[in-house]
Amino acid sequence: MDILQESLIDPISAFLWNYVLVYLLIGAGIYFTIRTRFVQFRLFGRMLTLITESRAGAEGGISSFQAFSVGLASRVGTGNIAGVAIALTLGGPGAVFWMWMVALLGMATAFVESALAQVYKIPWEDKSFRGGPAYYIQRGLGSRTWGSIFALLLIFAFGIAFNMVQANTISDVINDRVTEGWVALILMVLVAPVLFGGIRRVATVAEKIFPPAAAIYVLMAVVVIALNITEIPGVIADIVGAAFGLGEAAAGIAGGIAAAMLNGVKRGLFSNEAGMGSAPNAAATATTTHPAKQGLIQSLGVFVDTILVCSATAFIILLAGPSVYDPGTTTDAQGASLTQAALTEHFGSWSAWVLAVIVTVLAFSSILGNYSYSEGNLEFLGIGNRGLTVFRFLVLLSVGIGSMLALEPVWALADVGMGLMAVVNLVAILLLFPMALGVLKDFEAQWGVRHDADFAPQGNEFLPKAVESDAWPPPWHQGEESVPAGGSDPAGGSDPVGGSGESPGTTQT
Numbered sequence: 001m002d003i004l005q006e007s008l009i010d011p012i013s014a015f016l017w018n019y020v021l022v023y024l025l026i027g028a029g030i031y032f033t034i035r036t037r038f039v040q041f042r043l044f045g046r047m048l049t050l051i052t053e054s055r056a057g058a059e060g061g062i063s064s065f066q067a068f069s070v071g072l073a074s075r076v077g078t079g080n081i082a083g084v085a086i087a088l089t090l091g092g093p094g095a096v097f098w099m100w101m102v103a104l105l106g107m108a109t110a111f112v113e114s115a116l117a118q119v120y121k122i123p124w125e126d127k128s129f130r131g132g133p134a135y136y137i138q139r140g141l142g143s144r145t146w147g148s149i150f151a152l153l154l155i156f157a158f159g160i161a162f163n164m165v166q167a168n169t170i171s172d173v174i175n176d177r178v179t180e181g182w183v184a185l186i187l188m189v190l191v192a193p194v195l196f197g198g199i200r201r202v203a204t205v206a207e208k209i210f211p212p213a214a215a216i217y218v219l220m221a222v223v224v225i226a227l228n229i230t231e232i233p234g235v236i237a238d239i240v241g242a243a244f245g246l247g248e249a250a251a252g253i254a255g256g257i258a259a260a261m262l263n264g265v266k267r268g269l270f271s272n273e274a275g276m277g278s279a280p281n282a283a284a285t286a287t288t289t290h291p292a293k294q295g296l297i298q299s300l301g302v303f304v305d306t307i308l309v310c311s312a313t314a315f316i317i318l319l320a321g322p323s324v325y326d327p328g329t330t331t332d333a334q335g336a337s338l339t340q341a342a343l344t345e346h347f348g349s350w351s352a353w354v355l356a357v358i359v360t361v362l363a364f365s366s367i368l369g370n371y372s373y374s375e376g377n378l379e380f381l382g383i384g385n386r387g388l389t390v391f392r393f394l395v396l397l398s399v400g401i402g403s404m405l406a407l408e409p410v411w412a413l414a415d416v417g418m419g420l421m422a423v424v425n426l427v428a429i430l431l432l433f434p435m436a437l438g439v440l441k442d443f444e445a446q447w448g449v450r451h452d453a454d455f456a457p458q459g460n461e462f463l464p465k466a467v468e469s470d471a472w473p474p475p476w477h478q479g480e481e482s483v484p485a486g487g488s489d490p491a492g493g494s495d496p497v498g499g500s501g502e503s504p505g506t507t508q509t
Contacts, residue, residue, distance in 0.1 A: 009412045016419035022265050025275055028426050029105025032112050035433065036440055040107030040299055046447075047300040050293050062128045067286035068297050069211070080305065081217075081359055082169045084313040085338040091263030092327045093235075094242030096314045098264025103306030106274025107299045112436040113429050115295030116140065117280035118288065119439060119457070119467060123474040131284025132373070133277040133425045134380045139467075140432045150277065150424045151377035157417030158278060159374035159395055164402025165414045166363040166370070171403040172336045174356045184403035188396045190364065195371050195392045205368060213361035214309060220354070221312030224346050228319045235318045242327070266415060272305045276418050277425030281373040287474075290453040292443030295436075313339055320345040371395055438463040 033040065051068065087095035113133070120139040121131030134154070138147035171183045194205050225232060243264075245257040273279050279301065283294045317325050320342035336359055343351040371392075378391060429436070439455075442462040446453035457467035 009416055013412060013415045013419065016416065016423070017262060017266055021419055021422055022262065024423065024426050025102060025109075025265060026105060028275060028430060029102070029109050031430070032108035032433070033105055035437060036108055036111070038108075039111055039296075039440060040104065040303075043296055044300075044303075047296045047303075050297050051300060062285045062287060064286045064288050064294055064297055067282045067284075067294065068301060080309040081313055081339050081355075081362070082165075082172065082336040084310050085317060085336065087263040087266075087268075088314065088317055088325065088327075089338065091260045092242045093239045093314075093318060094244070094257070094260030095264035096239045096311070097243035098261045099268035099306055099310055099314075102265050102268035103272050103274070103302050103310075106268075106272055106306075107302045109426075109429070110272075110274040110279060110302045111292075111295040111299040111440075112433060113275065113277060113280045113425065114283035114298035115291045115436045115439045116429060116432055117284035118286070118291030118294050119435060119455075120469070121284040121471050122469075123471050127474075128285050128287070129471055129474070130376050130379055132281035132376060132380075133428060134377055135284070136280075136432060137424075137428045140435065141428060146424065146428070148381060150421065150428075151380050153417065153421045153424065154277065154281070154377050155374045155391075157414065157421055158370040159391065160398045161414040161417040162370050163367050163395055163398050164405065166366045167399045167402035168405060169336050170360050170363045174360070181404070184400035187364070187367075187399050187403060191367055191399055192392075192396055194368055195395060196389075205365075209361055209365055213358050213365070214304075216354075217358050217362075218308055218312050220343065220347075220351070221316055224316050224319055227346070231319060232315075235315065238318070238327075239314070268306060268310070272302045272310075273418075274302045275426050275429075276422045277428075278373055278421070281376045282369065285372075285376075290443050290446075290455045291439045292453065295439070316346065317342045367395075367399060434464040435467075 051065065084096070084099070087099065091098075116136045117131045117133070120136040121129040122135065124130050132154075134147040134151040137150055138144050167184070167187055170187065174183060243257070243260050245260075279298050283298045286294050288294050317339060324342050324345050325338065336355075340352050340355050343355050374391065374395070375388060378388060383391070438460070439462070442455070442460055443453045445462065455472050457463070457469045457472045459466070
């Protein structure tokens with residue numbers, strides 16, 4: 001594995017992140033922010049309103065809050081606990097600043113990709129929907145080839161590489177109490193029944209187990225901050241100063257500003273996933289009345305993930321003192337074990353057990369969210385039930401293997417996977433941005449009159465072109481009992497995505 005990492009994985013990762021993604025991510029975020037007139041700040045209050053209203057029933061489908069929970073379950077996990085620690089050890093405190101910048105700009109990017117996922121989603125047999133970049137690349141840009149390429153990249157990154165990362169992090173925090181082999185076995189036993197229950201069971205479980213674990217972790221960080229409130233201004237000054245190569249916090253960090261920016265952007269993207277093209281797969285499954293609503297809700301997910309949870313980890317580590325983390329001295333890549341050591345410094349040894357439980361729950365929920373993304377893209381490729389069953393076993397195998405591998409090669413593989421995904425998705429949403437902007441204008445025009453909005457894909461003066469869609473409204477709102485087993489063809493042609501053999505747009509009774 002080490003030879004493969006050094007000869008192939010690391011060079012590809014270095015090229016993607018040093019020469020392509022840093023500029024593409026930040027550039028796209030700036031562009032979307034300006035063109036939407038800072039939607040992530042102007043409509044932040046609207047995001048909070050929508051998320052509190054979205055718990056209402058979804059008429060047999062998946063509610064906006066459930067889709068939000070699946071997206072957040074995938075976002076909030078090892079990236080927030082292990083990823084932040086790795087960013088600090090390799091990039092110094094300045095990496096946190098660049099994580100913040102990626103998140104604030106990424107909120108606009110998240111709105112765009114999730115709104116597009118809703119526009120181009122298709123109805124499914126269980127009264128939910130399927131969608132995401134593969135679907136809007138094919139339906140919006142007319143390219144089945146690139147949609148399929150994205151689907152394959154996502155299946156590899158989320159179904160295999162990222163799930164290895166989640167399992168690896170669980171093993172990292174409990175391997176001094178439970179052997180790696182037992183960790184692998186226990187995880188596989190816990191994950192299997194949820195995976196084989198399908199996306200709706202994944203959404204139900206994620207909605208129940210994710211919020212309490214995330215809330216407890218943030219609460220612990222709030223306590224740490226409260227106990228060290230006088231040191232907070234100095235920590236923030238270190239973060240900002242180190243981001244630009246200033247102050248003692250930047251001393252000894254190999255690569256200086258470049259290392260801080262690279263690691264902050266890389267770990268920030270892994271954590272909040274804005275622009276990667278993953279969260280839109282969850283956003284598309286929701287039953288809602290307007291694409292902009294789910295776009296705003298998913299944008300809020302980026303804020304919660306990075307500005308709240310990632311910052312929580314950063315402050316926990318930076319306030320623990322030089323005995324735990326010393327910029328320029330603590331330079332070997334360390335993951336969740338560093339966060340665990342910092343919590344132990346603050347609260348005592350009992351907190352190590354608490355973090356182990358929290359990491360396990362968050363990583364477990366991330367595995368479920370990652371799988372749901374993969375399943376939707378396997379269905380896009382026309383993979384039937386037998387293929388899904390085989391893939392579920394592959395996911396279980398990757399969870400088991402990831403529990404027993406070393407830290408660095410697992411993360412290196414994940415970096416390449418998400419980098420390739422992000423390039424394809426960012427180019428697609430830049431090309432489709434006029435549609436997302438039209439959706440936003442339509443939403444704001446309606447909300448300003450009646451404080452609600454309904455989406456009309458055809459005859460809509462704000463859209464650059466009409467959208468042929470069975471999802472607005474879905475067939476079950478038109479008096480039909482169900483939709484084809486495979487859903488509708490995402491291209492509107494004669495090849496049903498799910499391989500049901502039915503003509504697109506027809507229904508079974």
